[in-house]
Amino acid sequence: GIQVEQSPPDLILQEGANSTLRCNFSDSVNNLQWFHQNPWGQLINLFYIPSGTKQNGRLSATTVATERYSLLYISSSQTTDSGVYFCAVEGIKAAGNKLTFGGGTRVLVKP
Amino acid sequence: DAGVTQSPTHLIKTRGQQVTLRCSPKSGHDTVSWYQQALGQGPQFIFQYYEEEERQRGNFPDRFSGHQFPNYSSELNVNALLLGDSALYLCASSLAPAGIYEQYFGPGTRLTVT
Numbered sequence: 001g002i003q004v005e006q007s008p009p010d011l012i013l014q015e016g017a018n019s020t021l022r023c024n025f026s027d028s029v030n031n032l033q034w035f036h037q038n039p040w041g042q043l044i045n046l047f048y049i050p051s052g053t054k055q056n057g058r059l060s061a062t063t064v065a066t067e068r069y070s071l072l073y074i075s076s077s078q079t080t081d082s083g084v085y086f087c088a089v090e091g092i093k094a095a096g097n098k099l100t101f102g103g104g105t106r107v108l109v110k111p
Numbered sequence: 112d113a114g115v116t117q118s119p120t121h122l123i124k125t126r127g128q129q130v131t132l133r134c135s136p137k138s139g140h141d142t143v144s145w146y147q148q149a150l151g152q153g154p155q156f157i158f159q160y161y162e163e164e165e166r167q168r169g170n171f172p173d174r175f176s177g178h179q180f181p182n183y184s185s186e187l188n189v190n191a192l193l194l195g196d197s198a199l200y201l202c203a204s205s206l207a208p209a210g211i212y213e214q215y216f217g218p219g220t221r222l223t224v225t
Contacts, residue, residue, distance in 0.1 A: 033213060041148075041199050043216040086153055098144065098167050099203070099214060101153030 002027045002091035006102035013077045013109045021072040021105045023087030031090035032063050033099065034072050038083050046072070046085075077109045113138050115204050115217035123223045124192050132187045132220045136204030142166075143185040144214065145177060148199040160185050161207070189222075197224045 003026040013019055025032075034046040047054050047061040049070065054061050058077075063070040074081055084106050088099040116135045124130050136143050142161045146154035156169040160179035179185045183204075189196055199221050203214040 031213075035216070041201075041219045041221065043154075043201065045213065045215060048213040088153075094167075098156045098159060098169070099146075099154075100156070103153050 002029070002089060002094070002100050004087060004089055004100050004102035006085075006087055006105050008105060009103065011105055011107045013074075013081075013107065015077060015079060015109055015111050017077050017109075018073070018075045019077060019107070021074070021085055021087075021107075023070040023072070023089075023102055025068050025070075025087075025089050025091075027068070028092040029065065029068075029089045030092050030094075031099070032070055033088050034061055034070070035086045035088065036081075036083050037086060037104070043086070074107075077107075079109045079111055082107055082109045115202055115215050117200075117202050117217035117220050119220060120218070121221045121223075123225060125225055126192055126194060128192050129188065129190045130192060130222060132189075132200050132202075132222070133184065134187070134202030134204075134217060135184045136202075137215050140204035140206050140215070141183050142205045142207055143179060143183065144203045144205070145185070145187045146201040146203065146216075147171070148201060148219075150198070154201055157187070192224045194224050197222060 005024045035043040051065040058075045060073045084104045088101045144159040145157040148154040158168045163179045174190045199219045202217045205212045205214045
């Protein structure tokens with residue numbers, strides 16, 4: 001099946017700093033989503049971005065499908081940005097819309 | 112617009128017991144998928160239901176079974192619980208298993224097996 005790798009695994013930021021999270025995947029995809037998992041376990045949808053660039057406030061994402069990677073940018077980080085960020089993809093060869101998740105990037109924003 | 116809901120929030124069971132978890136999809140969605148998330152890992156796909164049938168299944172034993180009702184809600188059943196079944200169980204909903212629709216997740220059920 002499709003493989004998803006996220007980097008870095010851990011990230012410690014000072015409040016106000018900018019950061020870039022990366023997601024590499026091993027095959028063509030129909031779907032790519034970025035999620036933020038809060039301390040209670042809720043997965044919050046950040047972006048649905050199988051290709052192209054999107055922005056939502058201080059967050060933006062870019063997926064270069066031909067090169068099989070996606071980037072999530074966090075600007076002017078805040079302590080509420082802490083948590084685990086997951087990239088999840090649906091391989092083009094997969095039936096239905098089963099998501100395969102990366103291992104996540106654990107972000108800690110210090111005040 | 113009601114999001115994905117799951118019940119119960121937390122559950123403690125003993126090895127060998129059986130458990131049923133419940134999920135109601137986001138309004139307007141007809142497809143439900145279940146995921147298991149062990150501590151410190153990303154969610155793993157268990158199975159997906161569409162039109163009351165299991166459409167896809169991940170690498171999970173037959174102890175894991177499910178059901179989808181005519182109103183699109185779904186249940187996940189786990190028999191003969193093992194300690195390793197302790198995890199956060201997440202339900203996701205989407206509109207049709209077409210591969211082009213965003214999935215939305217519920218808050219999860221945290222299962223502890225003792």
